[in-house]
Amino acid sequence: MTAPTTTQMRREIERIPAVVAELLAGDPAPMEELAAAVRRSRPTWAMIVARGTSDHAAVYGQYLLEAYAGLPTALASPSVTTVYGAPIGWHGGLLVAISQSGQSPDVVSVTAAARSGGAITVAITNVPDSPLGAAARHVIACEAGAELAVPATKTYTAQLAVLARLVASLAPESELPDALPAVAPALRSALSQSDGWLERSVDGGALVDAMAAADRALIASRGFNLATALEIALKLKETSGLFAEAYSTADLMHGPLVLANPDVPLLFVRPDGRMGEAVDLAVEAARARAVEPWIVGGPELPAGARTLRLEDGLPDALTPLVYALPGQLLAERVARARGMDPDAPRGLAKVTETL
Amino acid sequence: MTAPTTTQMRREIERIPAVVAELLAGDPAPMEELAAAVRRSRPTWAMIVARGTSDHAAVYGQYLLEAYAGLPTALASPSVTTVYGAPIGWHGGLLVAISQSGQSPDVVSVTAAARSGGAITVAITNVPDSPLGAAARHVIACEAGAELAVPATKTYTAQLAVLARLVASLAPESELPDALPAVAPALRSALSQSDGWLERSVDGGALVDAMAAADRALIASRGFNLATALEIALKLKETSGLFAEAYSTADLMHGPLVLANPDVPLLFVRPDGRMGEAVDLAVEAARARAVEPWIVGGPELPAGARTLRLEDGLPDALTPLVYALPGQLLAERVARARGMDPDAPRGLAKVTETL
DSSP states (O other), X not given: OOOOSSOHHHHHHHHHHHHHHHHHTSOSXXXXXHHHHHHHHOOSEEEEEEOTHHHHHHHHHHHHHHHHHOOOEEEOOHHHHHTSOOOOOXXXXXXXXXXXXXXXXXXXXXXXXXXXXXXXXXXXXXXXXXXXXXXXXXXXXOOOOOOOSSSOSHHHHHHHHHHHHHHHHHOTTSSHHHHGGGHHHHHHHHHHHHHHHHHOOOTTOOHHHHHHHOSXXXXXXXXXXXXXXXXXXXXXXXXXXXXEEEEEHHHHHTTGGGGOOTTSOEEEEEOSSHHHHHHHHHHHHHHHTTOOOEEEEOTTSOOOTTEEEOOOOOOGGGTHHHHHHHHHHHHHHHHHHTTOOTTSOTTOOSSOOOO | OOOOSSXXXXXXXXXXXXXXXXXXXXXXXXXHHHHHHHHHTOOSEEEXXXXXXXXXXXXXXXXXXXXXXXXXXXXXXXXXXXTSOOOOOOTTEEEEEEESSSOOHHHHHHHHHHHHTTOEEEEEESOSSSHHHHHSSEEEEOOOOOOOSSSOSHHHHHHHHHHXXXXXXXXXXXXXXXXXXXXXXXXXXXXXXXXXXXXXXXXTOOHHHHHHHOSEEXXXXXXXXXXXXXXXXXXXXXXXXXXXXXXXXHHHHTTGGGGOOTTSOEEEEEOSSHHHHHXXXXXXXXXXXXXXXXXXXXXXXXXXXXXXXXXXXXXXXXXXXXXXHHHHHHHHHHHHHTTOOTTSOTTOOSSOOOO
C-alpha cells in the first residue's frame, strides 16, 4: 500500500486556524442571548453529554464550567437514562450536549430527558438540523464546515471554541473574553511550528519515527489539557492503531507510570503556570525512570530537543484550543509513516449508533 | 527472579468475601442515620472525589447515585480546587470522598472546600483517623482491615460495598436492600470458580497465558461495571506492566475497537439484563473483526470456552462487587506468570502525593 503524500485529514487540520478565527469573530449577539437565558434559569449544576471525540470536548467543558462559572459539572453516563431509565432530578441543571453529527441516539435521548425534566438544554453541533438540534431548547452551530476526514479534527477544536465562547459570555468579568482573540494567531503559529518539531531528529529518532515504531504510548497532562491528552491519544488509536493511553499526570503517578519505559513514547502537554508545575512533577518522575518525554507547552517550557514551545500567550484555560493541533498532526503523520491511510482508518465510521 | 507461589495480594483477594460479608452484616444504625442526614440536607446534585483505585469506586458511586438516588453526579477534578482555586457553588451538593488511606492531599483539599462551602460531606476511608476523616463532616469506615498488598484489592470491594449500603439506605424502596445479602455468597462462589476459568485451556492457551504473553489488552463493559473494567485494567497495569485499557463498550465502538486483534486479549464484563444486551453489540463487533473475547458475566451468559458464568442472582447494580474479583486474581496470576512480584510492583507506592 502506498501512503498518500497529503491527506484529507491534514487539509482539515490546516483549516483549523481559519475555522476558529471565524467562529470567534462571529456575531456575539446569539451567544450573549444564550448566556442570558442560562443565567435566568439559575442552574446550580451542569451536565455534559457526548461520545467519542466530542467526549474530550466535554472534559474541557467540565473544567471551564467549574473553574469559570462555579458550576459543579458532571459528564453524563448516557446508559443511566437510556438503559437504566433512572429518574434523574433534572430541575435546576444546565445540560450541554456535544455531537459533531447531532445523530448519536444516546446523546439525543439524554438531551430530551433533561429538557422534559426541566433542565435548560444547549446543543453544540456541526449540524443544527439534526435530531440533537431538535431535542435541545438552544442550539449553537459549530460552523466548522463539513468534516471530510473520518477522524474528527477541526470539529473538535470548533467545539472547544464554542465552549470557550459560551463560558466567556457566562463569565464576562473573567480573563476569557479579552484572551479569545489571541487564539487564532496562536493556532497559526502552532501549525507552522509543528512539522519541524515532529521531524526533529533526536537520540533514537524524531517523534514521528518513535511513535511509528512503537505499539504503545502514554500521553499525559492535567487540568484543562487533560482533554488534549485524551484527544491526542484517541487520534493515535484511530488513525494508527497505536495503543496510546491518556492520563491526568496525577493519576499517572498513582500507578500507570510503571508502564513508562524507553520503548513507550511519553508525551506531556504542559501549560504554563501552576498547572505546568504540577505536570513537572510527572516529568521528573518519568526522568527518574530513565524515560525522556516529549513535551508540548507554552513560553515557560525550557528549550530542549524534544520540546515544542508554543508562543501562545494564552491563559491555561484556552491553551487546549492550540495544543491539540500538533497532536492531531502527529497522528496523521504516524499513520502515514506506518503505511496506513488516515482518511480510511480501519473500522471507524462517522456516526456510531449505540444503545 | 523466582516468582512467589503465593502472594500477599492473593491472600487479600481471598479475604474479600469475608470482609464484604462483615461490612454488609454490620449494625445498620449508623448508615441509616447518615442517610437521614443526607436526606435532610436535600442535595440536588452530588460529586465524588477520589484518586487511583478509589476513582473506580467513584465511577461505581456515580452510577449508583444517579440511578437510585436521582442525583446528577460529577466526578471531581481536584485541580479545579487545588490548582485553579475555582469558586465552586457547593451549596446544595453532596460531596463523597473516597480514599483508602485518607491521605491524598488533593482529595482532602476538595473535601474541606466543599464542607466550608456548604455541601454535606461524607468520607469513605479505611482509616477514619486520617486527614480525610478530619476534613469530612461524616465518616464511614470501610473496616477492611489493613491492606497489606500494594495493589489495592479488598479495599476496592469494601469501598463498593459501603457505597452500595449507603445508596440502599438512601433508596429503601429500591431492590438494593433486599439484594445486599446475596453479595457475599456470590463472592465466595466467584472465588471458587475463578482459578478454573483463568487456567482453562482454549485455542491459543488459557486466559492467564494469553495475558502473560501480550503487551496490550482491552477490558470493556458498560454501566455499573465500567468500574469493574477500569479496576481490572488498572490492576493488570500495576502488577504486570500490561498496557490494559478499559472502555465503555459504547465508547469502544466509537473508535478504539480498531485496536482489537488476535494478539490483543479482549475481556468483556457482561451483566445480565438490558445492559448485557448493550455489551453484546460490542461482543458481536469484536467477533466481526475475528477477535474472540473472554467474558465474565451472569447466569444469562451462554456457556463457552472463554466465558466465566457466575451464578450471582444479583441486580446489575450489585454485580461490580463480584465481577472485579476474577479480574484481580487474573492480575495477580499474570504478574507471577511474567516472573514479577505482585506484592512489589515497580514504582507503586501506597500513598501518592500530588498537587
